[in-house]
Structure formats: structure tokens, C-alpha cells
Amino acid sequence: MKKLDVIIIGAGPAGIITGVTAKKQHPEKSMLMFKEEEKGLVPCGIPYIFHKLGGVEKNVMGPKPFVDLGGEVITEKVVDIDFKRKSVKTLSGNEFSYGKLIFATGSKVIVPDFIPGYDLKNVFYIEKSFKYIEQLYEDLKTKKNIVVIGGGFIGAEVAEQLALNPGKNITLIESEKYCFSRAFSKELSQIATEALAGTSVNIKTSVRVDKVNGNNGVVSSVLLDNGEEIQCDTVIMAIGYKPNTNLAKKAGLELNKMGAIVVDNYERTKEKEVCAVGDCSQTIGFLTGQMDNVMLASTATAEARILGHNLFGIEIRKTFIGTLAVFSTEINGIAMAAAGVNDSNAAEANIKCVSAKFSDFDTHPGTFEHTSPLSVKLFASSRDGSIIGGEVWGGKSAGEIINTIGLAIQKGVSVFELVSFQIGSHPLLTGAPTKTILIRAAEGIVEQMRK
Numbered sequence: 001m002k003k004l005d006v007i008i009i010g011a012g013p014a015g016i017i018t019g020v021t022a023k024k025q026h027p028e029k030s031m032l033m034f035k036e037e038e039k040g041l042v043p044c045g046i047p048y049i050f051h052k053l054g055g056v057e058k059n060v061m062g063p064k065p066f067v068d069l070g071g072e073v074i075t076e077k078v079v080d081i082d083f084k085r086k087s088v089k090t091l092s093g094n095e096f097s098y099g100k101l102i103f104a105t106g107s108k109v110i111v112p113d114f115i116p117g118y119d120l121k122n123v124f125y126i127e128k129s130f131k132y133i134e135q136l137y138e139d140l141k142t143k144k145n146i147v148v149i150g151g152g153f154i155g156a157e158v159a160e161q162l163a164l165n166p167g168k169n170i171t172l173i174e175s176e177k178y179c180f181s182r183a184f185s186k187e188l189s190q191i192a193t194e195a196l197a198g199t200s201v202n203i204k205t206s207v208r209v210d211k212v213n214g215n216n217g218v219v220s221s222v223l224l225d226n227g228e229e230i231q232c233d234t235v236i237m238a239i240g241y242k243p244n245t246n247l248a249k250k251a252g253l254e255l256n257k258m259g260a261i262v263v264d265n266y267e268r269t270k271e272k273e274v275c276a277v278g279d280c281s282q283t284i285g286f287l288t289g290q291m292d293n294v295m296l297a298s299t300a301t302a303e304a305r306i307l308g309h310n311l312f313g314i315e316i317r318k319t320f321i322g323t324l325a326v327f328s329t330e331i332n333g334i335a336m337a338a339a340g341v342n343d344s345n346a347a348e349a350n351i352k353c354v355s356a357k358f359s360d361f362d363t364h365p366g367t368f369e370h371t372s373p374l375s376v377k378l379f380a381s382s383r384d385g386s387i388i389g390g391e392v393w394g395g396k397s398a399g400e401i402i403n404t405i406g407l408a409i410q411k412g413v414s415v416f417e418l419v420s421f422q423i424g425s426h427p428l429l430t431g432a433p434t435k436t437i438l439i440r441a442a443e444g445i446v447e448q449m450r451k
Contacts, residue, residue: 001087001095001096001097002096002097003030003096003097003098003099004030004031004032004072004096004097004098004099005026005029005030005031005098005099005100006019006022006029006030006031006032006098006099006100006101006102006311007031007032007033007034007088007096007098007100007101007102008031008032008033008034008102008104009033009034009078009088009101009102009103009104009105009247010033010034010035010102010103010104010105010106010278010280011033011034011035011040011062011063011073011104012040012043012061012104012106012128012278012279012297012300013043013061013278013297013300013301013304014104014106014277014278014279014280014300014301014303014304015033015035015063015102015104015277015278015304016033016061016062016063016065016066016304017300017301017304017305017308018102018104018277018304018307018308018311019031019033019063019066019071019308020065020066020069020071020308021304021305021307021308021309022307022308022309022311022312023066023069023070023071024069024308025308025309025311025312025315026311026312027069027070029312030072031066031070031071031072032071032072032073032074032096033063033066033071033072033073033074034073034074034075034076034077034078034088034090035063035073035074035075036075036076036077037075037129037130037131038075038130039060039062039130040060040061040062040063040130041056041059041060041061041128041129041130041133042059042060042061042297043128043297044297045059046059046126046128046133046154046158047126047154047157047158047160047161048157048161049133049137049161050137050140050158050161050162050165051161051162051164051165052161052164055137056130056133056134056137060130074090076090076091076092076094077090077091078090078091078247079091079247080250080251081101081247081250081251083251083252083271083274085097086098086099086101086273088101098273099273100273100274100275100311100312101273101274101275102274102275102276102277102307102311103245103247103248103253103261103269103274103275103276103277103280103281104276104277104278104280104304105244105245105247105248105278105280106128106244106278106279106280107128107241107242107243107244107279107280107295108127108128108241108242108243108244109125109126109127109237109240109241110237110239110240110241110242111125111237112149112237112239115209115210115211115212116210116211116212117211117212117213117214117219118212118237120212120214120217120218120219120235121214121217121218121219122139122143122218122219122233122234122235123212123219123234123235123236123237124136124139124140124234124235124236124237125236125237125238126154126158126236126238139234140162140234143168143233143234144167144168144169144233145168145169145171145231145232145233145234146162146168146169146170146171146232146233146234146235146236147170147171147172147173147222147230147232147234147235147236148162148170148171148172148173148235148236148238149173149209149222149235149236149237149238149239150173150174150237150238150239150240151172151173151174151176151178151179151180151181151193151203151205152179152180152182152183152238152239152240153180153183153327153329154238155172155174155179155236155238155239156172156179156180156192156196156329156331157329157331158236158238159172159196159201160196160199160201160331160332163199163200163201164199169202170200170201170202171201171202171203171204171230171232172196172201172202172203172204173204173207173208173209173222173224174203174204174205174206174207175205175206175207175208176189176205176206177189177205177206178190178192178193178205179192179193179196179203179205180192180193180329180336181344183325183327183338184327184336184338184342184344184391185338185342185343185344185377185391186343186344187343187377187391188336188338188342188377188391188393189344191334191336191393192329192331192334192336193205195331195332195333195334195336196331196332198332199331199332204224204228207224207225207226207228208224208225209222209223209224209225210223210224210225211223212235213229219232219233219234219235220232220233222235241279241295242258242259243255243258243259243260243261243279243280243281243295244279244280245259245260245261245280248261248276248280252271253269253270253271253274253276254269254270256282256291257291258282258291258293260280260281260282260283260293261276261280261281261282262282263275263276263277263281263282265318265321266306266307266310266314266318267281267303267306267307275307275311277300277303277304277307278300278303278304279295279300281303283299283322283323284321284322284323285322285323285349286321286322286323286324286340286409286410287322287324287340287341287349287351287388288322288349288351289322290349292322292323292325294323294325296325296326296327298326299323299325299326306318324339324340324406324409324410325339325340326338326339326402326403326406327339328398328399328402330396334393334394335392335393335394335395335396335397335398335399336391336392336393336398337391337392337393337398337399337401337402338389338390338391338392338402339389339390339391339402339405339406339409340379340387340388340389340390340405340406340409341353341379341388341389342377342379342389342391343355343379346379346389351388352381352382352383353379353380353381353382353388353389354379354380354381354382354445354448354449355377355378355379355380355445356377356378356441356442356443356444356445356447356448357375357376357377357378357441357444358375358376358435358437358440358441358444359373359374359375359376359394359437360373360374360431360432360435360437360440361373361374361395361431362374362394362395362396362397362430362431363427363428363429363430363431364425364427364430364431364432364433365427365432366431368427368428370428371395372394372395372396373394373395374392374393374394374395374397374398374401374431374437375392375393375394375437376390376391376392376401376405376437376438376440376441377390377391377392377441378390378405378415378438378441378442378444378445380414380415380442380445382449384414385414385415385416385445385446385449386412386413386414386415387405387408387409387413387414387415387418387442388409389405389409390402390405390408390409392405397430401437401438404438405438415442415443415445415446415449416446418438418439418442419439419442419443419446421436421438421439421442423436423439
């Protein structure tokens, strides 16, 4: 039985970054990574396979950086783990022993078996599998009337991309009043839903799917709870993901009520020398301090860097005490992003906050051909003015501005500090320094707090 210093189960973003980081710090250590498929996918890029990328091969991700550093990779499924013997066993019967074991098994699609007809032919899911998505891409080429169930990021993005292909009729079903409602405020959710409605996607909100109908075992229509029936030849279920922890559960690791592996602040489980990172491990909300269920590659890689640096002893202190979810997307040419608290989730968490919004352009003057409108809404503690949330929408710079807001939240920056934020600007690259949207939004909050 081959012995390794480190074994990583999973080759997604969390597994790769853990392996790369750990190998850089400890090149002398032997490290082995298991993956189930020869090729992997960039998870967030999957929707764009169906139009913008035009195929699966342009969205490939793999552990080459880990291999380049001397790591070993085996394409085999791990089926059994013995913590006492410190060994793992693969489907083919091979066994390996470890010094440290890392679960980076990611997440898997939620299959709504409570919806009759969920298992009919031509009911598909957005699985994080190269082979599955490759086949789905081919299958959808001949499909015309497609119903997408779920108006979160994956569902909305897949619907938008499919609708860009000629000859397809796409309908999106969302149970909430607006799409993206779990990540965005009511205001931004409405903006996002209207942006999607500006495409050829037919959106139906505030309704649920009662049943998927079929003829001879093949999808024929979808029945909604308002009595409406939508004829279709394909259904794509995009109602979310859950931690992929069957192997961990079988091995005896403790799972939380959301099915994620229980870990401490440094991704260590209660089992000695065993860690878990990424979508399969639990998260604690940065602001609420409560159990959370954030599944983002950006979150997973942040955790992975911490784990990789500290795998053989605490060398870099973890400087965030909880998970700060930072979301972003682009729908119909409008970039939208959010981090932390907003109007909607603040009330749910009983967080008292004050907010202010400012809108302008992402260039100065705002008359260049490539200029886009840009809006920022900041949320701050009503007591001390510390920034606890933000939303940005408009031009593509929204994606990086939200990262600045994310850092401000993580470091406890206040709106008073942000007023003196020193910036760089250029007519082609940024808004005017006389009315920087982040600063002007912060000033709006300061003015409210002085009243």
C-alpha cells in the first residue's frame, strides 16, 4: 500500500488550490489528488457553454498547476476510508495510506424527487461533470421548447444563454417574485429580472411546478400550481446544490443539519489529520455568526489557501471569522454584484442598518462610446457606520468594485473612513474623481447618520 503525506479527494477549485498552496509551502511532501473524471469544468462557466463559449472544451479546468509542482493525480473514485488505518480505497480496489486527508468533494445537484415526473427522459440537471455537460450540450442542440426551473444564478444564466440560440423557446419558472432573490436585495432582484425579461426568455415568477408530465416516459409538458400547463420537449432543473458528503458520512465524519462536514476555523474536522474544504464543508456567516450554506468557487479557494498554508501547522492566521458571500453575474449586458447585508436579508437576520445609493458613469466624461451607467448601494451599521454590505450594477467594473466592498466589510472599514478613500482615476477607466460612486454612497450614509 503506497503511503502519501497528503491525499486530497476532489479536483475542483477547492482541491486544486489546497494542493497547489500546500505543495508550494512543502515541496518535499508527497501529495496525491483523486479525481473522478479525466477532465473537469470551471463551475461558474457552465452556463456559457450553451452559447457564448460554444462548447465544453473551452471551459475545461484541471489540476495541471498541482502536477507542475510535483503533485500526483489519479483518476479513480474513492469509495471507502478507514480512519484507524489512515487509508483510502478506490473503486478498482487500490489502497493508499495518508498522513493527512482532505475532503474537497464539492457539491452535487439537488434532485427534486418531490416533483412528480422529475425522472422522465429529457429532464436534465446542471451537473458539475464534464461528461454529463458534454452530452447535455449535444442533446440540447435538437431541443426547441425548453423549460428551466429555478431563477437563481445558474438557472437564469443557462436560460439566457440557451435563448440566444436561434429557434429555441425558453421559459424560466421561479417560485419567488423575482429571480436572484436569495442573493440580491428586492431592488436589485427586480432590476435583474427585468434585464432577463429584456431577452427572449419567457419568465414566470411567483409560481411553482406541480408536475412534469410525460408521454411514454418522455417529457411533454410542465404543470404549474396556478393551473397553467406549458408544452415542452425538455426540462432543466436548476434549483440548487447540496454538499457532496456521502463518502464523508459513510466514513463517520460529523455533518451539520445542512449535510456539510463540520470543520473548525482552519477547515479541520474532529477526526485527527482529516480536513474538509469548499462546498462539502460547513460555513458560518460572517455577520450573523450562524450556520450558512455558501457554495461559491471564490469562497472555496479562500478557504483552500488558508488550509494549504496551515496544513502542517498554523503559519498564517485566518483573518476572517466567517464566510462573506460575494455574488456577481451579467444578464443582458448588465453586470450585477452583491456582498454581505442588503435590505432583504438584514431584516431576516435582525440587523439594523442604514443605506445610501449613488449612480453615475464608469468613465468621465460619461460620453465615451464604451461608457456604461454604474450604481452603488452601500449598507452600514446604524450604530458605528461600519460597512456591512453593498450592491453594484451597470458596467463590467461592478465585478471588481464589489470586491473592494467585500474587503471593506471583512476589514471593518467605516463609511467615515471611506470618505477619505484615496483613489486613482482615468477618463477611460473610471468614473470622475469628483464623484466617485463608492465615496458618494458613503457620504450619503454619513449625512443620514448625522440627522
